[in-house]
Amino acid sequence: MDDRTRWRAFAVAVSVASLTILDLSKVNVGVPAIEDAFGAGPTEIQIIIAGYILAFGVVLVPAGRYGDQHSRRRMFLFGLVVFLIASLLCAVAPTVEVLAGSRILQGVAAGLLMPQVLGLIQQLFQGPARGRAFGVFGAVIGLSTAFGPTLGGLFVDLGGDDLGWRLIFWMNVPLVIGLFPFAYKLLPRTQPASSGSRDLDLVGTALLGVAVLSLMLPFVLTTGGPDDDPARWAWLAVFALSGAAFVWWERRYARSGRSAIVDFALFRVTSYRNGTLLAVAYFAAMPAMFLTLTLFLQLGQGLAAVFAGMVTIPFALMMALSSFYSGRVVERYGRGLVVTGLAIVFVGFGLVLVSVLVLPAAAVPWAVAIAMGIAGTGGGAVIAPNQTLALADIPVTSGGVAGSIQQVGQRVGTAVGLAAATAAFYVTVYAETGTETEIVVYQDAYLHAALVILGFIAIALAFALADLRARSVGAMHTLQDARTT
Structure with missing residues (x-):
């Protein structure tokens, strides 16, 4: 595949990834309109928002494994069709139950698609080009996350309370139809053969699905309202049992010479383990920041949905610029770049909180926008560089499943x-x-809410510092070995 075709295939894959991330954030500003349309309560709304994330997380790893073993292109095309059908069902949903079910199906489609995107980036690029590709990927994901509320608010304002929230989902239909023929033509039809057998581990898939579902479900069902049922935390016991059973089964399955869904040897790679844990904490903070800030601006400040969403535009723009630059210099600065980025995010989010608490109401949106721009500058030095560094020592044949495990962590963190x-x-x-x-x-x-979010950023920073220290110790040992020989 020539260089031009490679980047065109990358553009198609990343465009689809941006659609899946947009649907994580753009629906948030439509929540008040959906509540009015269906008389929905906190639990129904939480399922509409977090049910997408839940399904996304459950499907990721088996979809990544299938793509690695068989065909990323085939799984990608199938996921696009499912995403199209789910978006149509969301747009025409006659009841809140149909909308919630369609959102879950949409999450399934996103879970089919995202690991193929990450595996394709691993497959298409090597060395510094991979860093640049992940830099662009990070910029697009950052723009999608931050522009989602603005885009959703614009549709709500254009269509009004009855039609506006439906336009949020209708938007996906022409975009998916337009992208499908390009994906069919440009995505590589062949890929490096994966090691091990190509059999499908049905027992492992089922156990993993139960484990991820039972871990995320109690958080998905948490609304903060008086109708929260304490019994939901019993699901964590199910998670402990199914998780232990999954680990036992996968190790037994691998010893028999067959290809397990999760290669636990991946977690012995320090950079991958630390990068994955960092991403879990970071993604616990990011969507929560956008949602709670939008809620405050709409409910506390009385801003219209579109203006509440526009406050995050500086974050998106600065993150896009920072991500693009960071992808070019990550090979030079390594984990130190991520540490710096997280520190800047912490400062930016702290300034948002100070602005909310001490400034007069008229000045709050402007000050928050500036502070979000500062946070976005740091955010661009986190997602793409961390992805590059975490996957740097992972073989291409495991790129899809390694990326999928990271995505599961991110979705769990988000929930x-x-x-x-x-x-x-x-x-x-x-x-x-x-x-x-x-x-x-x-x-x-x-x-x-902001104190919770800042706590998650601090945890991500701790993992980044731990990885930086591990790399420094490793480099010191390498130098000592070289001097000895």
């Missing part, structure tokens, strides 16, 4: 972060309503 931050937000709203003025209620609610 946990959304649950923790939104619960902190709404618990405060329920507790203080009637005892404080409305603006104070929502300031306190955002304060508690």
Whole structure:
């Protein structure tokens, strides 16, 4: 494949990845309209938002394994068709139950697609070109995450409460139809042969699905409202049992000479392990930040959906620029680049919180936009460089499943972060309503949510520092060995 065709195939894959990420964030601003349209309660809304993430996470690893073993192109095309059907069903949903079910199907499609994108990047590029590709990938993902609320708010304002939220889903239909023929033509029809057998581990797939589902489900069902059922945490016991059974089965399966769904040897690679844990914590913070900030601006500040979404534009623009540059210099600066990026994100999000608490209402959106721009500058030095560094020592034949495991971690992190931050937000709203003025209620609610979010960023920073130290120790040992010989 020539260089031009390679980058065109990459453009198609990343465009589809951006659609799956847009649907993580653009639906958030349509929540009030969906509530009005169906009279939906907190649990239904949480399933519409987090059910997508839940299905996304459950499907990722088996889809990545299938793509690695058989055909990433075939799985990618199938995922596009499912995403198209699910988007259509969401757009025409007559009831909240149909909408929730269609969102879950949409999440399944996203889970089919994303590991193929990551595997294709591993397959198409090597060396510095891979760093540049992940830099562009990170920029696109950052733009999709941050522009999602603005795009969703624009559709809600254009279509009104009845039609606007449906336009959010209708948007996917012409885009998927337009991308499908390019994907069919440009994606590579062959790929390096994977090691091991190509049999499908049905037992392992089922156990992994139960483990991921039972881990994420109690967080998905957490709304912060008075109707939260404490019994939902019993699912974590199911997770412990199914997770242990999965590890036992996979090791037994691998000893028999067959190809397990998860190669546990991947976690012995320090850079991959640390990068994956870092991504879990980082993605626990990011979607939660966008959702709770949008809630504060709409409910506490009274901003229209489109203007609440526009506050995140500086984050998107600065992240895109930073991601593109970071992809070019990650080979030179390594994990230190990620540490610096996370520190800047922490400062930016801290400034958002200070702006919300101390500035007059008229100045808050402007100050928050500036602070989000600072955070975006750091954010661009996190996602793409971390992806590049985490996968640098992973063989191409395992690129899809390694990327899938990372994506599962990110989706689990997203579910946990959304649950923790939104619960902190709404618990405060329920507790203080009637005892404080409305603006104070929502300031306190955002304060508690932001402290949760800053905690997750601090955890991500700790993993980045641990990996930086591990790399420094490894480099020192290598130098000592060289001197000895």
